[in-house]
Amino acid sequence: MFAMIGLGAVFLCVFGSYAVGGGKIAVILDALPGEVVTIGGAAVCAFLTANSTDVIRHSTAAVKRIFRGARYGKREYMDLLALLYRMLRSIKTKGVLSIEQHIEKPFESSLFNAHPLVLRDVATVEFITDYMRMFSTGVDSPLELDALMEREIEKARHEDLHPAHAFSVMADGMPALGIVAAVLGVIKTMGSITEPPEVLGGLIGHALVGTFMGIFLAYCIVAPVAARLRGIAEEENRFRHVVRAAITAHLAGYAPQVSIEAARKEIPTEHMPKFYELEEALAAVA
Structure with a gap:
């Protein structure tokens, strides 16, 4: 919502102030089609040349998320904490084999299906099941497993930032393309x-108008889009860190409640539930 309002306000401020100051909008509108084709077309073609098919596909999908924001909010984090708590409590009381059927076939598991907000995120489900499986097969060193999770999370973060980087490079080149048009x-x-x-x-x-459009598109449209995508990628990266914190704390020997509290601290402040709020939610699934 705010992204849409921001983009609308940019156009209003720039072109509105120009019109109020006595500028003739007709001059810009008359030149606009040709200049946009020159600058925008060249920028898109350069984007296609510079990036792999995978980055282009992910960038196209990422643009849709500019207006929706990050996929994870308070409800998703609460659902994740509840799922992790149930898994860790089962391991603590019944042993690691008690969750084997759930991690082998998570999409058929009654445990995972009880938490649909987590289940719809395939990457997170795979992340949880992969490391729970490693734990069940004997990798029980907190330091070793934490290092493995950290490397995988960093790899995912690097890949998720590709669209933001691609748009940032496009924004850097657009003023020069405006000069070309001029x-x-x-x-x-x-x-x-x-x-x-x-x-x-x-x-x-x-x-x-060519010079103007190159600068305007770069700093008022494409650069903010790149910054928005970067922020979304960084925020969504915290979801896996919550899983990492819970598993690491459990392997260190802490009780399930304490492990989940350690995981709660990894949640971004705007989405982090209060201690007593989480305690009530966990009591409901106990």
Whole structure:
């Protein structure tokens, strides 16, 4: 919602102030189609040239999330903590074999199906089951498992940041593409140097629109999109850190309640439930 409001406000502030100051919007609108094709087309083609098919596909999907925000909110974190608590409590009281059937076939598991907000995130389900499986097969060193999880989380973070990096590079190049469009406009103007001043003025105005559009698209549209995608990727990365904290604390010998409390501390502040709020939620699934 705020992303949409922000983009709308950018257009209103820039073009509204131009119109209020006596600028002729018709000049910009007349030049806009050609300049947008030159700058935007070149930027998209450069984007396709510079990035792999996988990055392009993920970037296209990531743009849709600009307006939705991160996938994980307080409800998702609460559901994850409840699932982890039930798994750790079962291991503590009945042994690690008690969850074997659940981690082997999580999408058929009654335990996982009781937490649909987690189950719909396939990557997180695989992350949980992979490390629970490693724990059940004898890898019980907190330091070793923590290091493995940290490396995988960092790898996922690096991959999730690819779209943001790709858009950031595009934003860096757009002002230069605006200059390219402006130079083409100047060349066109020089070819009409014998025309009267009012015609030359219009041609020069068209050329300057190219410079304006390159800067405007770079710093008011594409760069904020890159920053937004970077923030979403960093925020969503915390979801796996919650799993890591819970498993590491459990392997260190802490009780399930304490392990979940350690995991709660990994949740971003805006989504983190209060201690007593989580305690009540865990009591309901006990």
